[in-house]
Amino acid sequence: MAESDWPQQDLSMRNYPFTPLLCFIFMLILSPAAYPDSSKNSGSIHIDVIDAKTQRQIAGASFSVSAADSLLPQNSQPPHSSANNITLPPGLYQVQVFHPQYQTVIAPSVRVVKGKTTSLSLSMIAARSDTETLVVYGDQSRLDSLTSAGARYFDRESLRSNAGSGSDILRALDGLPGLFSSGEFASYTVRGNGPRDNLILVDGFPFANIVHFDDSFGELEDIEGGGRYSVFAPNLINGATFQPGGWSAAYGGRAGSLLLLDVAKGNSQTASYSARLDLAGIELGYDGPSNIHADTSLLFSARSQDFGRFFETIGLEDIGSPKNTDIIVKTSSRLDQNNDLELLFIYAPEKFLRDIDNVLASDEDEPGNYTDIELEKSATENYLLGATWTAHTDSNARWTNRLYYRYFEQTASSGEAYPDLVPIDTPAQQIPVRDNIITSSRQEQEIGLRSDFTRWNRFGEFNAGLRFSKTNLDFDISLAGDWQRFEYDSDDFRADPNQRFIVLTPVDVNSSLHDSNNLYSFYTDQSFEFDNWQLRSGIRLDHDSLADETILSPRFSASWRATDNTKLVLTAGRYNNAPRFNDRAAAAENRRLKHELTDQISLGLSYLFRPDLELLLEPYYQHQTKLIVEADRTNRIRENSGTGRSWGVDTALIKRFSHGWSASANYSYNQAKVQDAANQPYYAADFHRPHSFSLGGVWEINERWKLSSRWKWASGTPADGYVIYANVLGEGQPLRFAKENISNNSDRYQNFHSLNVRLDYRRTFNPLSVIVFLDVINLYGADNPLSSEFNPRSGENNIEEGQILPILGVRLEW
Template sequence: MKKRSKMKTCLMVLLFSVASLMSFAQTTGNFKGKILDQSTKQPVVGATVQIDQTQLGATTDTTGVFTINNIPTGTYGVTISYLGFQTKNISEVIITSGKTYYSELEILEAVANLNEATVRAFKGENNLLTPVSTFSYSREEIFRNPGAQGDIMRALGSLAGVVSSGAQFSAIAARGQGTQDNVYMVDDIPMFNLSHLEAEGFNSGFNDPNGGRFSIFAPRIIDNVQFQNGGFDAVYGRKSSSYLGLGIKEGNKATWSFAGQFDLLGATLIADGPVSKKTSLFASGRYQNFGLLQRMLDQQNPVSIGFGDYLIKTTTELNAKNKLSVIAMYNPERPRRGIDDIDTDYNINDDNSGGTILFNHEGSKALVGLNLRTLIDSKSYIKNVLYFRSSTVDNNFGHFTPSLDEEGMVLDPRSGRYEDDLRRIKNDQMEIGYRSIYTKRFDKLTITAGLDAAVVNLDYERSLKRIDTVYSFRNTDLRPSPGQYYQILNPSQYNSSFDNSAFNGSGYVAVSWKIANGFTLNPSIRYDYTGFTEQHTVSPRISGSILLGDKQSINFASGIYFQDAAFSDLAGQSAANKLKNERTFQNILGYKYQFSGDLKLVVEGWHKQFDDVVVQPNRVQSYLHNNGTGYAYGADLSLTKRLSQSWYGTASYSYMESQRDDHSGLGAYDYTFNIPHNFSILGSYKPNNKWIFSGKFRYSTGRPADIYTLHSNVLNNPDMLRYSQEITEVNGRRLPDYVSLDMRVDYNVPLKKGMFSAFVDLADINNQFNVNSEVFIPNTGGVYRVGLGVFPTFGVRVEL
């Protein structure tokens, strides 16, 4: 009785405390920030900052700083205006009790003939330097994206011309190219990749095209996103498909806040505030584990999956002209599936069964970077970036040979041979780099010039401990005799070891020239030296915009893009076999109509020609060459209602064709990411400051898959029955279409000093199993399908 009484007393105290925090909550907060000219980074003096639908506002002082005090708690739109500049709208400024919301904001110079009272500029948009294929997300828009769980890579999958690998994968592929072809920049620092759980070595020990499953950034870490789906200028290179620039949130310079999110997958903790008068800090830590979710979904033989993301960033105003940011990131991961994880009484042909594969993966990514921005004079500035980044991968793959019944049900997983170290992939990469980028604005001309220099070290090892048999092959692959319906994977042809360093250097110049009223041309040129391929390349590019009135414009881009050969491909070659960089020639023509300040229509057609594409003549050999060619073309349509007041939404449709030819005798074929039809519609509604409702529907044509002939008892041994698949047409058929309906609900309650939030985020609530790929099973002659059905998560977030 005493224990029950104490428990009741504790519960009453807890409920009373929560109620007190809510009922006696302060009712006002503050908004402070700094307004800069985006093209020169100079402070804007005299700009007006207005809290929408209120009488509250302020004007920036001689340092570009403004302060608005005693704002009632809630979520507001903010309008920033200044003569000669585009009016800028900030969609979601969240005023919290007893806190100061701080943000450094940039505004763009007004565009001639464009009604600046009509257009509200978002990050990177309506910028004549990036006239084509440019999209942006705010921090709140990323978080609201249903089914994405705050993951930026999953949020990008709803953009026009962008497809994810599908289902459980989140990596993006843009306009007929692959997941490895995108430029990734984080605070102006180039990154190897941005994903966890990339299955390097899964496909018979060679690269898997699907990319990773989750981004390395926890929710609310990314402050702004700029994505350009091709046509980017010469400032960026070494990849040829798209440009993704991510800005990590800077620490609040006015007040401290601490936040914790706890959900079905794990926990995230964030600290954000001033360290001194000149320095602010933003730090976060996240750990994710999928054990609870897998038990909730009643998955058989769940894979052990865990990863972490740890980040710290400091920002210091050294003086009026110099701003220094320091960032450090560490992202470890360790998924595994051992023989002890395998249960009896499951069918190895079932979806996501994993077949007979065992694996143990250890990997991590790390980054340390310094970014110094210096104002030289009122019209120019320079950015100097020094960074170190690394990526480590240690993958071990094996398999087991269980006893099965006639339907493929496992009777005993340990009945035959099992080993977890048949193949090993070690891929350690390190890079020390420096970037210097200078920008100067004249009356009708803006010039950007820069250089990049980096030393890359690659320590790569691929090993096979014994001869293995491969039961999936193309009919053009070499075999000792036509009647041998399998291939032998020999260590002498598979194993490779590479440990070397190389220098990469780049120089570039980009010009934005206002030739006439309403006509802007952006020529640029880039030079690259790639040390591992010992290749010099020159990439001329051009883009432009022609205004047709105060609401519409014609935009275009054309250029050559060279892409460095993948490190893992380079490491597997003999010294005599030098791979070349792949070459892409792309053209884009688009039309944009700005219906209102927050509603626009963009239609674009595009074409790409691929040359010197790296191909693998024989799937069981490391030897590669550049004999591949191809092309891709398509059209994208997007209608975007930006986040302002209570509504936000997008609707997009893409048509795409992408063909490759390896010149191997099988002819041209559909590329892995040839998705002819892709449709997405997203909407979010906020009826009041407590509730947010969001939904997203996605449809796309199914991924290409091989046509094959099935052969049985290929070893001519009934006691060791094996099947094989002879691929007769590469990607000659299609997997089922992708269909997904995602829903998200957020509920927010103000506290005395902070906010309490609860959310439910349901991906694929229609529970259609969306297939990403098929994996052949020699033991049964069937396939198991890699994919995902419903993916739920829910949790709470507390900010103090």
């Protein structure tokens, strides 16, 4: 296919391969402090201490700094320093923060770099007079005490150290209780729900398209898996808060889990530059003062990746050529003592091409047996611009307003090549093809406001907020003539019941959606604090103008601290899954699809053997109604006719980072079943895994070497029962086989198991630090199929083979 076949957008930065480099050069010119002062033989730590509730700075805190491999006993009296800036030789340190009115907080691993100031922000929880002094880790102090016991917080260092992350933030979440990630895709499933059921907010903004290559007419497993690569590298995210259930009334729109990503702020003290190179591409970054406003810091990152070259290197060239660029800019400004302003810009275009050369590469197992004949091309524009103003209206109140604009545009087409109809040595340009069989265009323009108010009163914490968004939708799907498909369900329409294939027709497939959708939400909740009890009751109201539907969602949680080390948390509430715009645009009958509803309840136990060692046990139950079901793939009509239920238990033993290492062992049991209509039987949900187990950890061997690994085992995902028919087109026609799915998820793929290993090596050559890393996903190449690919030319139902995915890279920091 010629480049001219692509949907053209001449002003797109996607058309300039050196955009990240040019942006970086601009940032270098902007900053007068491109290099650190090499005359300094030490570095420093700048510590900001804030109240975990009010988010205001705490005065009067004192600090203790020690070597990172020696955890001070809880009852020791270390030397204190009251200065927020502490000068130290380069190395790894543990920082403890003390205050008479707060629980002591530990940051177990803080790196000091020569000539640099490391900024550290720690949250402290108010101490209770009825208990002895407690020591908590920094991640614990950032969690809502009235959410699910399985909630976890990952800081920046934890995210970029996790084995199998593949330089991707969503893969870095692997190892959390109740969460499963195969490693092949930048996605995860939670408690039997699908990857698209997870609510993800970036700095509090809804950024629906956080994953690249997940929404075009690509491979089926791409769509099921939720996408190949996310927009964010782990180094860009300062912290990630994950909740498998039980979140407050402030959040809605998805029911599977909640993930809050906080984009890192620029270092307000000293400037740092970075360059990262791996087999897929290059990433350039700046982190430091803006040099425009004294109280404004800047974070800048530009990444360009060409996975086509990477796939060729590891022998997977049949996948195609995905290319993407990610440019992220964030400024953080202190306007005055009570007001802060943050600006966030994300630009994440992508391009995908699968041409005849990729088709011909799909016969690697047997010459002439082409397993995938799809021709695909797509081009996408994707960006977000957001502003966050936080005002501390008085000592007991905070008001946060977020205004944002989101734009997404995609043009895509899919066709087929027929190399089996000509001799095996036929030149590529002479192979018959049918281009642009199905084409689509999609445009979303959204503007929104999110306002949250918090006040601490004599009962506890009061919250109220509103959400408004208006999304203009322009969707078009067009089929150029009838299209025979050789994989189908038994209940898909066929004019002749004896016909062993289905035919997609323009009459049934062609569809357009040109409309706007207004979403209004309001929520409020109040917490009540007693001696050993905390309660929170809330309500959320959502209105969807396109569905003409109003949803009322009550939320409740209670926490009981039975002892200083033991806590029980009960959560209950209603949550909703908004219909995807793609589903609404697929057919005119889908415009008024309603929200899926999930009623959840969980009871969690958390027990601390010591501050760094925790045991978790959390059973849960979910009841689902109004599930969206596709009744017939020939006409693409969906209905809210499904129901479901999911129940199970998550367990974990977590050793937080101390003495130079951390580890966790997780086991989850789940039963998730759905039915398509009231009169039909229940069957296993698409992402149901009855058992899953993982064991992993991080070992900081010394200041230079770090090793992390994780081994996972899980039950296989469900698979449809099927039969295969031969010569379905009849005599005198090309030989074609057909696969008829005769039962929903009645079978199951083989058990999943995988070992991921990551090794980091760091060396400093003043003023440059060099970090070399090797991250290997699926080290021993286990076969872990998530789906199968039917080959109508051979009649084979191919189960994907296991692949070792090595990612070798170098990161430079100065």
